[in-house]
Amino acid sequence: YLVRAQIARLFPDAQAARVTGEVRLIWKDWSSYSVDCKLASLQTKMGDQDVALGASFSLTPQSLDVEDLALAYGSLNVQVPQFKIDRLAQRASGAFRLKGTAFGRDMDINGSGELAFSPFDTWDKAMDGLTTLRSSIQIQSARLDAWQSSEAFQINLEKQKDTITLNGGPKNSIRLQIGQGGAFYAAFSNPLPLRGSITGTLLNGIIDASTRDLYVDFPVFWALFNLQSMVDFTGGFLNATIRITGPLSDPEFSGRAEGKSVRLRVPDWVVGELGPASVDLVFNGNEMSFGPLILPAEKGYGTIQAKFYFDRWIPTTFTMGISVPPTNAIPFKNSLFGVHALGLASGNLNLTLDEAGFKIGGVLTAQNTQVTLDTRAMTEAQGTSGGEVFPVFVDLLIKTDRKVEFLWPSEELPVVRGYADIGSNLHILSNSVAGRYSLTGKVQFRGGEVFYFQRSFYITEGILTFNENEIHFDPRLILRAEIRDRTDEGPVTIALVVNDAPFSTFTPRLESDPPLSQFDILSILGQNLTLSSQNNPNQIQNALIAASSDVFAQFNVIRVFEKNIRDTLNLDMFSVRTQVLQNAVLKATGLRSEAVDRMNGLGNYFDNTTVFMGKYFGPNLFVQSMLSLRYDPTKAYDLFGGMTLEPDIGMELRTPLFNLRWDFVPTHPEHLFIDDQSFTLSWKWSLK
Known part of the structure; x- marks a missing residue:
């Protein structure tokens, strides 16, 4: 009986082995004994x-019975509930x-x-029993990563x-024969992802084999990496002509393969699939490479180059580069730390898998992109720890191009909607194992709007x-936004x-x-709602609900209209803001304070109503250009019912030394508009 006995005392080659168990021996002679362990x-x-190993077994001259065998080797567990060898019957099961x-x-x-x-006489001559063998293995169920057998099979x-x-396998799809001198022949058929034949020799652990026109299901081949959540080949097949030479445990490959209908997905970065396309692969030693390969994606395309490195038959590391020209940007998406981006991107994306983990790097230029700053997700991301099983590292620089807008706090009802200036940079660093990440950079707004007080x-x-980092995530904002309105004394800018x-x-x-008190400013922004004596509470409540419904009209109906106009006219910025619904409700309910003889014309x-548009050249x-529609009571009886147009035109030119801006608000034709123009010269420098 042994308790945590150190076997190294008896067997010096054992590595810190400890055993706990008991052995019982009953002995008469070599033909009559029993060993229970x-x-x-x-x-x-x-x-x-x-x-780690645990089991119970019983040995007699006629049989060996093993029960409850449990073997743990690293992360692999082998369980054998019962195993029996009957020497006299020449059977094992x-x-x-x-x-x-x-x-x-x-x-x-x-x-x-x-x-x-x-047959063999005694257990010490058990190797004689291997002269002739006939075995049958039934597989009731089998799963390897995402692949799972659809039915039971036999080998x-x-x-x-x-x-x-x-021979055997699913639908008898595997055939193998090894003859004298190590010559062998192997064939694979449907439903296996590998179809064709391989011939060669296998002698003293050295293989020399070749195959012609071997069919390989590319998505199943890629599944060997177990990286489908990061990079996934979703379609395609290979026809390969390859020679395999060297040690059986780690051979080398030479030859070529032609791939067709290849499709690729990068789930966290690219919207939809890239492809289909054809590709030529080259095998050389322990390396497989392809590219440049052009994969289409909607109206754009990406060019891909890659190298894969084999270790013991399995591709264990790779490098892949995806390049997208600016004129053929592809749809992309990303969500990191509460920053959600969706749009088009060009540039270079580098993907690497090595011993350290999976690495994502490169420089991307975003265009026609919407970036949402999700405050709730930002808060949840603060203080989160790492500890990911599979290490992922990100080092990515994102640049802004045309039509990039930032929304806060949500896409459905944004309070801030800013158009990013061309050339703004954001740098993303992330380490999933250590739980560290950072987002740094500045985005300058060229235009946009803030929805405040409706x-x-x-x-x-x-x-x-x-x-920002994993401890603190709260971007800072410098902002100035304006709106034009009027009081009884004249126009006012808020x-x-x-x-x-x-x-x-x-x-x-x-x-x-001109300067006004906060009460007067809030009164203007509140549409001059008054609670006069003839207004009952129900009327006021209904009016406020109806007026606030204009918010949903702006953020749903008009958003679609704006996007269509922006794309049709090839503008970088376009927005429309109107209070038609509010004005109609307030007019009908009498909640607006106004003269009793005011004409109900188009201007009311x-x-x-404001229309804004902008474009980069x-x-x-x-x-x-911004066009504002105002009601002028002095023109209430004209053709347009008092509606007047107030245009505002601006142009800004960047030079290496300074910025030049020209603004034009045509309101004084009697002075030939000279008083309505302004020029601004600005520059900046930093002291370090």
């Missing part, structure tokens, strides 16, 4: 893997289950088997002196600053100002030109 645990190491991870593959196999062997093995024959303020200047404040404390300041309903010249 209950091995509670045997713990040792093989290489860098921990090994048993059941087994393999579950866990081996060679980087997750598996779960259930089966049973029977074996017939040659038959037969050995006659120097000849070994194997009114849209147009952004005249703004900067969004990111200096400005909404945010001075370098985080989004979590978004509390803008309101100011006006389109009052405070190259990276350095930007032209914008």
Whole structure:
């Protein structure tokens, strides 16, 4: 009886092995004895893997019975509920289950088997029984990573002196024969992903084989990497002509393969599939390479080059580069730390798998893209830890091009909607194992709007600053947005100002030109709602609900209209803000404070309607125009019912030394519009 006994005292080659169990021996002579052993645990190491074994067995001159065998080798577990060898009947039978991870593959196999062997006299001559073998293995269920057998199958093995024959598998799809001198022939058929034949020699652990026109299902081949969640080949097949030489444990390959209908997905970065396309693969030593390969994606395309490196038959590492020209951007998406991007991108994306983990890097240029800053997701991301099983590293620089807009706090009802200037940069760093990430950069707003007090303020200047990490995530905002309205004394410009404040404390300041009190400013923004004596509470409530419904009209119906106009006219910016519904409701309910003899003309309903558009001509010249529709009571009886147009035109030119801006608001034709123009010269520098 042994308890955690150190076997190294008896067997010096054993690596820190410890055994717990008991053995009972009843002996008369070599023809009459029995050995009963209950091995509670045997713990040792093989290489860098921990090994644990437990079993019960009974040995007599006629038979060997094994029960409850459990073997753990690293992450692989082997269970044998019962196994029996009957020496006199020349038969062996048993059941087994393999579950866990081996060679980087997750598996779960259930089966049973029977074996017939040659006669031998005593257990010390058991190798004589291997002269002739006939075996049958039934697989009840089998799963390897995402692949799973659809039905049970059988594998038959037969050995006659120097000849070994194997056949079976799903729908009898595997055939193998090894003859004298190591010559062998192997054939594979449907439904296996590998179809064709391989011939050659296998002698003293050295293989020399070749195949012609071997069919390979490319998605199943790619599944060997177990990286479908990051990069996934979803379609395609290969016809390969390859020679295999060298040690059987780690051979080298030479030859070529032609791939057709190849499709690729990068789930976290590219929308939809890239492809289909044809590809030529080259095998040289332990390396397989292809490219440049052009894969179409909607109206754009990407060019891909890749190299794969084999280790012990399995492709274990690779490098892949995806290049997209600016004129053929492809759809992309990404969600990191509460920043959700969806649009088009060009540039270079590098994907690498090596011993350290999976790495994503490169430089991407975003265009026609919508970026949503999700405050709730940002908060949830703070303080999260790493510990990912598979290491993922990100080092990515994202640049903004045309039609890139930032939304906060949600896509459905954004309070801030800013158009990014061309050339703004965001740098993303991430380490999933350590739980570290950072997002740094500045985005300058060229235009946009802020929806506040149910009114849209147009952004005249703004900067969004990111200096975020896994501990703190709260971007800061510098902003000035304006809206034009009027009082009884004349026109007034109301400005909404945010001075370098985080989004979590978004509390803008309101100011006006000419100066007004906060009460007067809020009165203008509140549409001059008054609770007169004839207004009952139900009427007021219904009016407010109806007026606020204009919010949903702006953020749903008009959003679709804006996008269609922007794409049709090839504009970089276009937006429409109108209060037609509000004006109609307020007019009908009498909640608006106004003169009793005011004419209900067209201007009443389109009052405070604004149309904004902008376009880049190259990276350095930007032209914008804003058209405001106002009600003028002095023109209430004209053709347009008091509706007047107030255009505002601007142009900005960047030079290496300074920025030049021209603004034109045509309101004084009697002075030939000289007083309505302004020129601004600006420059900046940093002191370090």
